[in-house]
Amino acid sequence: MNKLRQHIDYLVLLGALLLNLAVWFYTSPRIPEWANVPLAPSTVGTTAAFLGDTELAYRSMALTLQSFGNDAGQVQALKDYNYENLGTWFDLTDSLNSKSDYVPFLAAYYFGGSQDPSQLMPVINYLRRIGTYSEPDKWRYLGQAVFLAYHKMKNNELAMELAEELEKTYKPGMPAWPLQMRSILASKMGEKEMAYNMMLDALQNQKQGLDPVEINYMVDQICNHLITPEQRKTNPLCENVKP
Known part of the structure; x- marks a missing residue:
């Protein structure tokens, strides 16, 4: 009787293991579906x-x-x-x-x-x-x-x-590139005259709050990138700027 019960226990354990393996083989290829951002x-x-x-x-x-x-x-x-x-x-x-x-x-x-x-x-x-x-x-x-x-x-x-x-967010003490961004974009788009006017306007209206390094950069952009060599010769901004 004890041996029969022991055999039954082993059979139940084996059946549970086989069932576990069957479930694993059936479900393992499946992966959770992503519901995306709700x-x-x-x-x-x-x-x-x-x-x-x-x-x-x-x-x-x-x-x-x-x-x-x-x-x-x-x-x-x-x-x-x-x-x-x-x-x-x-x-x-x-x-x-x-x-x-x-x-x-x-x-x-x-x-x-x-x-x-x-x-x-x-x-x-x-x-x-x-x-x-x-x-x-x-x-x-x-x-x-x-x-x-x-x-x-x-x-x-x-x-x-x-x-x-x-550009409207600019306040004295900030880096100058918020002032320069429109001019830089206009230059990249081929609108050199527009870029020149924007950069010149920024220099004239915000010069007091700008770092000298920023001013030098803006002058360099005007003289070496936004105007022609002929215009450079007559532009007072470019008198001391190296090409």
């Missing part, structure tokens, strides 16, 4: 879920945002993300904490690296908005929006619009 929850709902602690809510949502594409144990290409939905997460985190640089940095330098540049408008719109905030150095994100529009999307008109907005 729409972000509302600000009210998110804050309520964290008992009114907006800072904790921000940190949790930022971590969620960073982890998209890796929640199924696989790494997804940025081009496969739903960028329209991604934009709602930028808006959510901005409503929770508009001073932090964490999500803006992610948007500018991580999500801005999508292999499909046509997706980038939600990123650019977000950077465009936060780039005008009063906190120190937020204008740098507007500069990154210019980069994405010009170099990634190849949208010259949008890049010039953003560069104009960037």
Whole structure:
């Protein structure tokens, strides 16, 4: 009787092992499906879920945002993300904490690296908005929006619009390139006369707040890149500039 019971126990154990192997062989080829980026929850709902602690809510949502594409144990290409939905997460985190640089940095330098540049408008719109905030150095994100529009999307008109907005953020003590951006873009687009007028205007109106090194760069750009050799000879700015 004991031997029969022992044999039955072994058979049950063997059957369990075989069943386990069968289930493993059946399910092992399957991998979890990535649900892509969902729409972000509302600000009210998110804050309520964290008992009114907006800072904790921000940190949790930022971590969620960073982890998209890796929640199924696989790494997804940025081009496969739903960028329209991604934009709602930028808006959510901005409503929770508009001073932090964490999500803006992610948007500018991580999500801005999508292999499909046509997706980038939600990123650019977000950077465009936060780039005008009063906190120190937020204008740098507007500069990154210019980069994405010009170099990634190849949208010259949008890049010039953003560069104009960037120029308006300039305050004495800042680097001069927000003032120079429109002129640099115009020059790259072949609009030398426009670029010259923009650079000259920046020199004439903002010279008191500019570092001498920045002034020398702008004069060099005018004399060696934006005007012809004939114009250079008669331009008083270029008297002491080496070709």
